Amino acid sequence: MRDLPIALKFSDVSFSYPHLDVLSDVTFHFHSGEFIALVGPNGSGKTTLLKLILGLEEPKSGTIKLLGHPPKRSRSLIGYVPQHASYDPSFPISVGEVVRMGMVETKKRYHTNQGEAVLKALTQVEMENLVDRPYSELSGGQRRRVLVARALVGEPAMLVLDEPTANMDRESERRLYNTLSTLKGETTILIVTHDMRQVSALVDRVFCIDSLNERTGTRTVIQHPLEEVDDGTKRVLHEQAIPADQCWQEVRHG
Amino acid sequence: MGDLATFFSALVSPDFPFVRNAFFAGALSSILFGLLGSVVTVKRIASLAGAISHAVLGGIGIALYLSATGKVPNLPPMVGAIIFALLSALLIGTASLKSKQREDTVIQAIWAIGMSIGVLFMAKTPGYSDPSSYLFGNILLISSQDLWMLLALDIIVIILIWRYYEQIEATSFDEEFAQVRGIPTRVVFLVILAVTAIAVVLLQTFVGIVMVIAMLTLPAGTAGFGAKSLAAMMVASTIYSFIFSTVGLAAGWVFDAPVGAMVVVTAGLFYLGRLLANALKKRRRRA
Numbered sequence: 001m002r003d004l005p006i007a008l009k010f011s012d013v014s015f016s017y018p019h020l021d022v023l024s025d026v027t028f029h030f031h032s033g034e035f036i037a038l039v040g041p042n043g044s045g046k047t048t049l050l051k052l053i054l055g056l057e058e059p060k061s062g063t064i065k066l067l068g069h070p071p072k073r074s075r076s077l078i079g080y081v082p083q084h085a086s087y088d089p090s091f092p093i094s095v096g097e098v099v100r101m102g103m104v105e106t107k108k109r110y111h112t113n114q115g116e117a118v119l120k121a122l123t124q125v126e127m128e129n130l131v132d133r134p135y136s137e138l139s140g141g142q143r144r145r146v147l148v149a150r151a152l153v154g155e156p157a158m159l160v161l162d163e164p165t166a167n168m169d170r171e172s173e174r175r176l177y178n179t180l181s182t183l184k185g186e187t188t189i190l191i192v193t194h195d196m197r198q199v200s201a202l203v204d205r206v207f208c209i210d211s212l213n214e215r216t217g218t219r220t221v222i223q224h225p226l227e228e229v230d231d232g233t234k235r236v237l238h239e240q241a242i243p244a245d246q247c248w249q250e251v252r253h254g
Numbered sequence: 255m256g257d258l259a260t261f262f263s264a265l266v267s268p269d270f271p272f273v274r275n276a277f278f279a280g281a282l283s284s285i286l287f288g289l290l291g292s293v294v295t296v297k298r299i300a301s302l303a304g305a306i307s308h309a310v311l312g313g314i315g316i317a318l319y320l321s322a323t324g325k326v327p328n329l330p331p332m333v334g335a336i337i338f339a340l341l342s343a344l345l346i347g348t349a350s351l352k353s354k355q356r357e358d359t360v361i362q363a364i365w366a367i368g369m370s371i372g373v374l375f376m377a378k379t380p381g382y383s384d385p386s387s388y389l390f391g392n393i394l395l396i397s398s399q400d401l402w403m404l405l406a407l408d409i410i411v412i413i414l415i416w417r418y419y420e421q422i423e424a425t426s427f428d429e430e431f432a433q434v435r436g437i438p439t440r441v442v443f444l445v446i447l448a449v450t451a452i453a454v455v456l457l458q459t460f461v462g463i464v465m466v467i468a469m470l471t472l473p474a475g476t477a478g479f480g481a482k483s484l485a486a487m488m489v490a491s492t493i494y495s496f497i498f499s500t501v502g503l504a505a506g507w508v509f510d511a512p513v514g515a516m517v518v519v520t521a522g523l524f525y526l527g528r529l530l531a532n533a534l535k536k537r538r539r540r541a
């Protein structure tokens with residue numbers, strides 16, 4: 001895995017909002033093709049970390065390299081699946097159009113042959129028969145899968161999913177992980193979730209936003225080992241910590 | 255007061271150029287109301303457009319004062335209106351981007367201060383100037399020059415929307431995602447506000463400042479009930495705007511009533527009718 005290029009690298013990153021320090025000394029990296037989970041309780045700074053990865057916020061100090069470049073330069077290579085909690089149900093838009101949005105660029109207009117790519121992405125999430133359906137008529141779980149298709153349509157180098165299974169029914173969750181399992185190994189996948197105890201069996205490594213440091217008032221990122229559980233998930237062993245910058249092979253072989 | 259037949263004969267008669275101009279103004283405004291109204295509606299910035307349209311009165315008041323007192327002779331009120339519209343768009347846009355939690359206060363402040371400045375300067379302007387004539391407008395006073403300006407703005411807006419439709423749709427639907435895709439969402443937002451501000455200035459001569467907002471939201475809101483896409487909403491909204499303005503103009507002629515108010519009452523009743531029909535349809539589907 002160490003031979004594969006580094007997909008994301010945080011080096012001594014600190015971040016503060018005005019009057020509020022959030023993160024400090026964040027150093028971790030993962031490689032292309034890995035399936036990573038980033039966990040942390042609500043309010044711990046997961047969204048802030050995600051914004052830093054996507055180049056929506058700038059670190060106070062330290063550097064972030066996404067696919068070898070600063071996030072603002074390389075973020076268009078990311079397939080981003082937001083929570084999209086503030087979605088407006090009266091927005092007139094079809095499923096196909098939402099997916100096509102994944103190919104939008106700053107200056108160019110859509111090409112006519114992008115319909116095929118849209119259909120392919122919808123097939124990946126098992127929703128190809130709903131291409132003309134109004135987006136507002138879908139269930140919450142179906143909408144989330146459409147957003148996954150939107151992220152996939154541009155054939156991204158890395159997929160970032162923010163709380164992908166929040167408010168999702170069991171069937172949609174099963175289908176989502178089914179889709180992700182077909183992508184595992186080919187596409188780098190980063191899942192951000194507040195579920196601290198267990199993660200999908202697909203996950204290779206887990207990073208956790210650490211508990212609040214009383215002295216600095218900030219948090220950092222640490223790594224925990226995973227243990228396979230009979231129900232097909234992996235348990236996060238919070239009692240053991242691994243340096244966050246230690247990568248897959250080093251973790252496995254010491 | 256006339257009947258519908260005399261309205262149609264006035265429309266084609268060379269003796270009533272103001273009726274024909276009003277009709278064309280309605281048609282040309284419909285494109286702006288339809289296109290920009292749809293964007294304003296899906297971006298949920300009607301209150302921002304409302305504040306800009308009212309703040310414009312401040313610019314009109316100052317321009318009238320400067321012109322009437324000879325400080326800046328022959329300064330057209332529209333120049334003051336455009337300057338105030340752009341300034342308030344910039345202030346509101348910046349407040350919206352930088353300090354979301356204070357956006358509401360800034361909107362109300364600009365709304366109130368703009369209008370008050372207008373009233374104050376009009377009160378000190380020699381001669382008679384009535385703020386309400388700017389608030390409610392008079393479509394029958396539209397000149398050929400106004401029509402050309404409306405046509406020019408129509409063309410600019412059509413080109414901008416045709417060229418940047420995908421980017422506008424993406425920023426309106428999911429701003430954060432659009433930003434990750436590299437679209438300069440702040441620039442798109444400020445350009446939309448600035449173009450809306452300029453359109454508001456031109457359109458306020460058609461239905462008046464107060465009613466511009468109604469026409470920016472009601473036809474688009476009506477179109478939104480059945481539209482499957484933003485583009486379909488824009489087309490339907492333009493058609494609705496044209497129907498409302500023509501019906502309003504005809505009703506104004508027939509009942510000898512202010513046309514601007516007639517247009518908005520027509521649009522408002524139609525919107526409420528669609529809202530009711532939609533609610534009944536949903537209820538029936540649930541039953």
